[in-house]
Each structure stands twice: as structure tokens, then as C-alpha cells.
Amino acid sequence: MAHTSRIVLITGCTKGLGRAMSERCIxxxxxxxxxxxxxxEIAELTRQFSAPHQFATLDVSDDVAVATWAGNLLAGxxxxxxxxxxxxxxxxxxxxxxxxAEDFSRVIDINIKGVxxxxxxxxxxxxxxxxxxxxxxxxxxxxxxxxxxAPYCATKxxxxxxxxxxxxxxxxxxxxxxxxxxxxxxxxxxxxxGKSAAHYPDADKWSRxxxxxxxKLGAKDNGKQLSxx
Numbered sequence: 605m606a607h608t609s610r611i612v613l614i615t616g617c618t619k620g621l622g623r624a625m626s627e628r629c630i631x632x633x634x635x636x637x638x639x640x641x642x643x644x645e646i647a648e649l650t651r652q653f654s655a656p657h658q659f660a661t662l663d664v665s666d667d668v669a670v671a672t673w674a675g676n677l678l679a680g681x682x683x684x685x686x687x688x689x690x691x692x693x694x695x696x697x698x699x700x701x702x703x704x705a706e707d708f709s710r711v712i713d714i715n716i717k718g719v720x721x722x723x724x725x726x727x728x729x730x731x732x733x734x735x736x737x738x739x740x741x742x743x744x745x746x747x748x749x750x751x752x753x754a755p756y757c758a759t760k761x762x763x764x765x766x767x768x769x770x771x772x773x774x775x776x777x778x779x780x781x782x783x784x785x786x787x788x789x790x791x792x793x794x795x796x797x798g799k800s801a802a803h804y805p806d807a808d809k810w811s812r813x814x815x816x817x818x819x820k821l822g823a824k825d826n827g828k829q830l831s832x833x
Contacts, residue, residue, distance in 0.1 A: 609633050609634055609635060610634045610635070610685035610686060610819075611634070611635045611636075611637060611682060611683070611684050611685050611686075612625075612629045612634050612635065612636050612637070612684065612685065612686045612687075612688065612819075613636075613637045613638070613684040613686070613687045613688065613722070613726060614626050614629070614636055614637070614638045614639075614688045614690060615638075615639055615640075615664050615688070615689055615690050615691035615718065615722060616639075616640055616664075616690045616691030616692065617636070617638030617639060617640045617649065617659065617690075618638075618640030618641070618642045618645035618646060618649070619640070619642070619645065620788075620807050621690055621741075621785060621788060621807050621810070621811070621814075622638070622640065622688075622690045622691065623645075623649075623807065624807040624808050624810065624811035624815075625688060625690065625811055625814070625815055625818070626638050626649070626653075627811070628811045628812065628815035629815060629819070630653055630657065632815070632816075632819065634819075635656045635657055636653070636657045636658075636659075637657070637658045637659075637677055637684065638657070638658070638659045638660070639659070639660045639661070639662035639664065639673065639691075640659075640661070640662070640691070641661065641662070641663050642661070643661040646659045646660065646661045658677060660673050663714075663718075664691050664714060664717075664718030664719070664721055664722060665710075665713035665714045665717050665718045665721070666721075667717075667721045667724070670721040670722060670724075670725050671721075671724075671725050673725075674725035674726050675725075678726070678729050683726065683729035683730050683733065683736070684726055684730060684736060685735070685736055685737070686736065686737050686739070686818070686819070686821075687722065687723075687726060687727075687730075687736070687737070687738045687739065688739050688741070688818065689718075689719045689722055689723075689738070689739065689740045689741060690741045691714060691718055692714060692715045692718075692741065692756075692759070693710065693711055693714050693715065694711070694753060694756045695707055695708070695711050695753060695754075695755045695756055697752040697753065698752055699751070699752060699754075700754040700755070703754070703755060707755070708755050711755040711756060711759055712755070712758075712759060715756070715759035715760070715762075715763070716759050716762050716763065716766070719740050719763060719766065720766070723738065723770065730778065731774065731775060731778070734775045734776065734777040734778060735777050735778060736778055736779075737778065737779045737780075737781065737821050737822065737823075737825075738767075738770065738778075738779070738780045738781070739781050739783045739818060739821065740763050740766065740767045740770075740780070740781070740782055740783065741763070741783055741785055742760050742763045742764055742767075742782040742783060742784050742829075743756075743760040743784060743785070744784055744786070744787065745757045745760050746760030746761050746763055746764045746782065746784065747761075747764065747784065747829070763782055764782045764829065767780050767781065767782040768780075768782065768827055768829070771826045771827035772827070774826065776823065777823050778823060778826065779821060779822060779823050779824075779825050779826035779827075780826060780827065781821060781825050781826070781827070781828055781829075781830055782829050782830070783818075783830050783831070783832060784829075784830070784831040784832070785810070785814065785831075785832045786810065786814075786831060786832050788805060788806065788807055788810045810832070813832070813833050814832040814833070817832055817833055818832070
């Protein structure tokens with residue numbers, strides 16, 4: 605089967621899973637539209653991967669900024685074939701009653717509202733063409749729970765419900781999928797697991813099996829609660 609280059613939008617592309625997925629997608633011959641909050645890392649990605657790839661310093665919780673970014677990218681008449689809503693943060697380990705309102709809101713704003721903002725401004729162009737896949741990254745903690753990460757668990761359970769509802773709204777030919785990426789040794793995992801995070805594969809190793817799997821998702825997978833191999 606002939607290889608078809610696709611446009612893959614990846615949020616949180618500056619480190620961890622997002623950075624690894626960006627590199628694997630580009631290696632596979634696809635165009636990446638990526639965003640992240642670190643201006644320095646975005647500048648490095650832009651130097652490393654020139655046009656047609658596009659990288660922007662962006663906080664997905666800022667709806668106006670997302671709208672502007674989407675307007676610039678969609679102006680050329682193209683739109684994403686695959687959205688990987690990966691950007692997320694985790695609260696510092698603590699009982700729920702010890703987590704400040706500010707910290708709680710920040711987790712909600714990025715992990716839930718950030719996903720909705722990307723969907724709001726990019727998915728209409730995909731719906732107009734009745735094609736494309738939206739993968740919203742969930743977690744094992746979107747289907748189970750642990751102590752001291754209640755805000756994070758709440759957001760990932762929300763992502764499961766949000767995505768399954770979105771799947772019912774999309775036209776035939778499209779898919780929305782809540783994806784549990786598995787347990788990967790990233791900065792986020794280290795903040796929760798400490799030294800035991802080293803027992804799990806790193807983002808680079810994970811991406812070498814996960815990205816081919818993600819690229820194969822299609823309309824047949826709409827509404828399925830999946831996990832990366």
C-alpha cells in the first residue's frame with residue numbers, strides 16, 4: 605500500500621511523549637503541527653525540523669491563543685488528519701484537601717479545557733471533510749484511581765467521558781478515541797513514582813511501537829477505549 609503523508613497535530617510536543625511522537629511521525633514521513641509551553645524547546649524543534657512542520661509556543665488552556673494558532677494553520681486549506689491531544693500536567697502528590705484551588709484549577713484548565721480548546725478550533729475543518737481521527741490521551745488513572753493524584757484522576761476520567769460523547773457527534777468517516785498510553789518513564793511519572801519510574805520504558809522506546817499503532821487508527825475505532833501496545 606502506498607505511503608500517504610498526513611498532517612499530525614501534537615500538543616505538548618516539547619518533551620516526554622509529545623516530543624517522542626513528533627520525532628517518530630516526522631521519521632515516518634508525516635507533517636507535524638506541534639505546540640508546547642517551552643519557547644526554548646519550540647525554537648529547538650523549529651531549527652531541527654523545518655517547514656512543512658510547524659511548531660508554536662502555546663498554552664492549550666488559552667482559548668484565544670489556540671484560536672489564533674488554528675486560524676493561521678488552517679488558512680492554507682489543509683487540516684489535521686490526526687490530532688494527538690497529549691498535553692497534560694499532574695498535581696504534586698498530596699491528599700485532595702491539601703491541594704490549593706489554584707493548583708486544582710491549573711490541572712483542570714490544561715488537561716480538560718485544553719483538549720476542548722483544540723477540538724473547538726481544529727475539528728470543524730475536519731468535520732467539513734468528514735475525515736480524521738482525534739486521540740485524546742487518557743491514562744490508567746482515567747480508568748482506575750490512586751491516592752494523592754485526585755485532580756489528575758478527575759481530569760482523565762473526564763477525558764474518557766468527553767471523548768466517548770464526541771465520538772457520538774462525529775460524522776461517519778471520523779473517529780474520537782480515548783487512549784491510555786500505558787506507564788512510561790517521563791518527568792510526570794517520576795513526580796508520582798519517584799525512583800521506581802525507572803522500571804518503566806522511556807518515551808523514546810514507547811514511541812517506537814505506539815506511533816505506528818496510533819497512525820493505523822481509523823473510523824473503525826470510533827468510540828473505543830483503547831490502550832497503546
